[in-house]
Amino acid sequence: MLEHGNIETDPKSHAILTLAKNLHMHTVAEGVETLGQMKRLEELGCLEIQGYYFSKPVPIEELNRWLLASPRFPFLYLPIQPA
Numbered sequence: 001m002l003e004h005g006n007i008e009t010d011p012k013s014h015a016i017l018t019l020a021k022n023l024h025m026h027t028v029a030e031g032v033e034t035l036g037q038m039k040r041l042e043e044l045g046c047l048e049i050q051g052y053y054f055s056k057p058v059p060i061e062e063l064n065r066w067l068l069a070s071p072r073f074p075f076l077y078l079p080i081q082p083a
Contacts, residue, residue: 007032008040017044
């Protein structure tokens with residue numbers, strides 16, 4: 001996982017992502033807070049990104065409601081959890 005920092009200008013970010021790619025590792029960038037950070041990560045090939053740029057932490061029930069209401073996931077199925 002990449003931790004946020006000055007991802008837009010830090011050359012270590014590119015090195016970490018290149019190493020992870022060459023080792024066939026799944027990489028998730030955490031703590032992304034700005035559009036610039038997100039775009040830089042996408043340029044570097046990191047497409048698994050999370051952080052306050054997208055949303056504050058939310059309870060699972062709220063996340064499920066958001067996912068089910070989103071047109072981006074028309075075939076999403078979330079099994080009902082027992083109470």
